[in-house]
Amino acid sequence: MSSGRLTVLSGPSGVGKSTVVAEIRRAHPEVWLSVSVTTRAPRPGEIHGVHYFFADDAEFDRLIDEGELLEWAEFAGNRYGTPRRAVLEHLAAGVPALLEIDLQGARQVRASMPEARLVFLAPPSWEELVRRLVGRGTEAPEVIERRLAAAREELAAEKEFDLTLVNTSVKDVCAELISLLAVHPSDD
Ligand SMILES: Nc1ncnc2c1ncn2[C@@H]1O[C@H](COP(=O)(O)OP(=O)(O)OP(=O)(O)O)[C@@H](O)[C@H]1O
Numbered sequence: 001m002s003s004g005r006l007t008v009l010s011g012p013s014g015v016g017k018s019t020v021v022a023e024i025r026r027a028h029p030e031v032w033l034s035v036s037v038t039t040r041a042p043r044p045g046e047i048h049g050v051h052y053f054f055a056d057d058a059e060f061d062r063l064i065d066e067g068e069l070l071e072w073a074e075f076a077g078n079r080y081g082t083p084r085r086a087v088l089e090h091l092a093a094g095v096p097a098l099l100e101i102d103l104q105g106a107r108q109v110r111a112s113m114p115e116a117r118l119v120f121l122a123p124p125s126w127e128e129l130v131r132r133l134v135g136r137g138t139e140a141p142e143v144i145e146r147r148l149a150a151a152r153e154e155l156a157a158e159k160e161f162d163l164t165l166v167n168t169s170v171k172d173v174c175a176e177l178i179s180l181l182a183v184h185p186s187d188d
């Protein structure tokens with residue numbers, strides 16, 4: 001069986017990555033979405049095993065030590081990582097896989113799996129990014145500041161990605177991502 005393509009979606013905090021992923025989950029259940037592990041506390045409505053696997057520091061340390069993470073990073077005071085086995089199993093079965101991860105993680109995937117396609121999700125403007133992050137209402141002001149500081153670095157790294165999609169319309173971004181995911185490497 002031919003292997004599936006790995007696509008990585010990254011972009012600054014608040015740009016709309018989770019919103020896009022939720023729309024893909026709703027409209028395209030045939031796409032497999034990796035569920036990350038995080039030490040962050042759940043937000044209201046987030047479900048263990050659906051949005052994240054929520055773990056304490058000891059469990060996260062164990063996953064690192066035992067090589068169970070494809071990549072991991074510390075972001076704005078919490079750790080996040082991609083379980084390796086599920087990604088490799090889906091790709092080996094020919095299923096397209098999508099990771100929603102930060103810039104540090106995208107760089108690690110680039111290094112270990114150079115065939116992966118890296119997609120940068122950009123905001124229509126800086127002002128709109130701030131509006132979305134603040135408007136989400138899930139973070140304290142000091143956490144928003146940390147995330148905006150990281151956002152400046154992430155925006156400066158856009159050129160490292162294979163392509164950029166501007167998140168003006170969630171539906172348009174999803175349609176573009178779906179057409180990318182459907183393309184097999186040998187079809188390029
Ligand atoms: N195209 C869009 N137009 C207007 N608002 C949007 C759009 N996409 C997402 N949003 C809103 O922006 C806010 C941030 O979106 P979301 O939580 O998906 O961002 P994120 O990139 O996943 O952030 P983080 O990296 O912090 O998890 C949400 O309130 C969401 O409803």
Ligand SMILES: Nc1nc2c(ncn2[C@@H]2O[C@H](COP(=O)(O)O)[C@@H](O)[C@H]2O)c(=O)[nH]1
Nearest residue numbers: 036037072073075080081082100101102105
């Ligand atoms: N390197 C990784 N980054 C990840 C992973 N899962 C999510 N993320 C990124 O973390 C930030 C913050 O997420 P939030 O849910 O706390 O707002 C965001 O950029 C996510 O894309 C992962 O497994 N590895």
